[in-house]
Amino acid sequence: MESLHNSDLVRGNIDAFILRVLLDADNYGYQIIKELGIRSGGRFELKEPTLYSSLRRLEQQGLIRSYWGQETQGGRRKYYTLTPDGRERFKVKWQEWQAARAIIDVLIGDGKELASGDGQK
Amino acid sequence: MESLHNSDLVRGNIDAFILRVLLDADNYGYQIIKELGIRSGGRFELKEPTLYSSLRRLEQQGLIRSYWGQETQGGRRKYYTLTPDGRERFKVKWQEWQAARAIIDVLIGDGKELASGDGQK
DNA sequence: AATATTACTTTGACAGACATAGTTATATGC
């Protein structure tokens, strides 16, 4: 399984990924990981420490709130829900990504000068 | 001037930016910064310590080589040139970016659920 | 002479992602 070396290239977007999932519905940690795995077609795997430290950060910033689900059986689950601020923040994050993507696209080029052999000037 | 908070969202792509510039022509540090500023329409500003530590890293990895320009007057300039490995590495970096971009696009959404008011489910 | 600009360098701090490990509970296999 390949996935992609994660870290640097997705850095800064993980908070947005989580907010995006919570935009659809309240959810709990483990399921958020699964959900991101599914949505990415198995190409992205969010690690647990990364997830839970993100969640803590987001909660401290008032972008999400948490509550314990009342499971009658099975392990406890802490659910997270978006706050209005979180909703707003996602919008901003989304726009920032659009802007960053455009800049990176320009600076990294469109791949025309790659071809197969080498680059002629 | 706004530019964009840099760091996290472009992280991991800076090496590729530099390699991309050197793909066009040998160049020296200060000019690479200028070049990236121009290509991005002033929206991206590479900081000096970031540039020079990137250059050192790239040189250690054998992706670029350096030589002092023989300026008869004016300050000394250390020029950098791509090695074949560097050329190859740029290709890889480029492809990694394409892959990462696709995944991020999926996970952050297309913005349909943003609209203006709020999201209806 | 003072200031600005070009060009490169050093040091240290910060923050996000993750490896490693551990805890608690339920479910499953033998």
Place this chain on the structure above:
DNA sequence: GCATATAACTATGTCTGTCAAAGTAATATT
């Protein structure tokens, strides 16, 4: 019933890339 696997969350510490701050040295400008 005991071992193992899996679900779900938590804690600790490390690594790496980016950048702020500051400095050096030379030329150009006022």
